[in-house]
Amino acid sequence: MAAALEYGKRHASLETVLDTASGLERVCTGFVFTEGPLWDPVDQSLLFSDIPANRIWRWKEGGPARIFREPSGKSNGLTWDLDGNLTACEHLNRRVSRTRPDGVVETLVSTHDGSRLNSPNDLIYRSDGLLLFTDPPYGIQLPDFGALADSEQPVNGLYAVRPGADETELICGDFDRPNGLALSPDEQVLYVADTPRYHVRRFNMQPDGTLTGGEVFLQLSEEQGVGRPDGMKTDVAGHLYTTGPGGLWIVAPDGTVLAQILFPERTANCGWGDDGHSLFVTASNSVYRLRTRARGCELPRRA
Numbered sequence: 090m091a092a093a094l095e096y097g098k099r100h101a102s103l104e105t106v107l108d109t110a111s112g113l114e115r116v117c118t119g120f121v122f123t124e125g126p127l128w129d130p131v132d133q134s135l136l137f138s139d140i141p142a143n144r145i146w147r148w149k150e151g152g153p154a155r156i157f158r159e160p161s162g163k164s165n166g167l168t169w170d171l172d173g174n175l176t177a178c179e180h181l182n183r184r185v186s187r188t189r190p191d192g193v194v195e196t197l198v199s200t201h202d203g204s205r206l207n208s209p210n211d212l213i214y215r216s217d218g219l220l221l222f223t224d225p226p227y228g229i230q231l232p233d234f235g236a237l238a239d240s241e242q243p244v245n246g247l248y249a250v251r252p253g254a255d256e257t258e259l260i261c262g263d264f265d266r267p268n269g270l271a272l273s274p275d276e277q278v279l280y281v282a283d284t285p286r287y288h289v290r291r292f293n294m295q296p297d298g299t300l301t302g303g304e305v306f307l308q309l310s311e312e313q314g315v316g317r318p319d320g321m322k323t324d325v326a327g328h329l330y331t332t333g334p335g336g337l338w339i340v341a342p343d344g345t346v347l348a349q350i351l352f353p354e355r356t357a358n359c360g361w362g363d364d365g366h367s368l369f370v371t372a373s374n375s376v377y378r379l380r381t382r383a384r385g386c387e388l389p390r391r392a
Contacts, residue, residue, distance in 0.1 A: 090114070097313060097335050097349035104382075106328055106339060106347060108366075111380035113352070116369070117154045120146070122234075123371035124320070125167040125177075125211075128362030135362055137371055138164045140180065141233040148376065162186065163228065163235055166211035166269075166320070166358070171218050171391040178209035180228025180235035185209050185220070185250075198250055201257040204241035206248075208234075211269045211320060211358070215276055216389035218252030219298050223281065225266035247281060249298050260300055261292070269320035269358065273327055273342070274386055280306060280329055282318035287311065289318050289331060307340055309333050313349065320358025322368070324383040330368060332356035337370055337379070352377065361385030 091112030103109065116135075125138040134149040140163050147157040158164075162179030170176050175188040176197065183206050184199035197220070199206060208228025213221050225245045228235025244262035247270070251258070261267075261281075268282040272294065279292040279300065291306035307329070309318060314335025321331035327342035336352035337359065354372040362369050365384045370377045 095351040097351055098346055099349075100345065100347040102341075103339070103347045106324070106326075106381060106383045108380040108382055113350070114378045115375050116378050117146075117148050118375035120154075120374050120376075122357070122373060123376055124165050124357050126358060126360035126362070126369040126371050126376065127167040127169070127175075128360060128369070131173075135360075135369055135376070136167055136175070137369075137376060138167060138177075140165055143181070145177075154376075165209070165228075165234075166222075168212055168214060169388050169390070170214055170220075171216075171389055173390065176212060176214075176220075178212055178222060180208040180210075183208055183228065183235075183238075185212060185222055198248075198255060198257050201242060201246070201248065201259060206257075207240055207242055207245060210267070213270055213272060214389055215272065215294075215298075218391075220250040221247065221260075221270060221279070222250075223247055223264075223267035223270060225264075225268060225284070227266070251298065258298070260298065261303065263303075268318065269331065271321045271323050271329065271331075272386075273323055274325050280321060280323075280331075282321060282331065284317045284319060287317055287334070289321070289329070306344060307331070307338070307346075309338070314351070316355045316357075319356070320360075320371075322359050322361060323386050324381065325386055326383050328383060330359055332358060332370065332372075336372075337368075350379070361387070 091114040121141040145158040146154040148154040163181040164177040166178040207226040229238040247261040289307040292300040339347040
């Protein structure tokens, strides 16, 4: 049963974006630290990571969550590539992996300039196949989330991998710890969370994959609740949905905060599912669902 929504902030126009009457529904619980929610449109189910448990789970309406993969490499962010292959950021293996149709898991990238990555965290594909991923050091600094190791990279970077390539390109390296990322519907804007700094930055995404800008789009603070900016998504109207202090924040393209929705657990990431009007939110021990009026951006697929 869904609980009534509670707010830290609420803008008058929120009703145009969110189905506020539907409430907040906890769909499954009993995990250690959930992350990376990803809807499987073929199976009509939700995949998500439980990082310390070293598992990827699959949840389907009307039933309990079941183990999809164990071990998972202490996976974090999950997405589909343009051909529908599962792509994962693995903290323990310090790589981005791809699962082939036969179930074989292979490394996409694990190094930059000949040295190991830190612990890839979150990722997204552009519709032309350009892969973007963040690489903070959480997995090599927190043993529950990876394995203790020294960093081999001089920065905690945002990287790109071009279609058909197996080499990483550092496209921005001035973060403290880059985390979640999301593209605008037209793919001209890239949002990146810098978690310790409590903010989300806004970059102009060029056709060649380079970035300009990088100004702070949303600044939050620890006084607003438990948690920091982390995983995020956009809807077709360009609203940004980001986990952060207290729960989930919804922000209009012009930077207007439409809502801070309070959660009973620390939130980590979010992802669209069902008919495109359900936003699944991973939060510590549980996964929650919100119903929206706005439709979520679909992940790109090859025609």
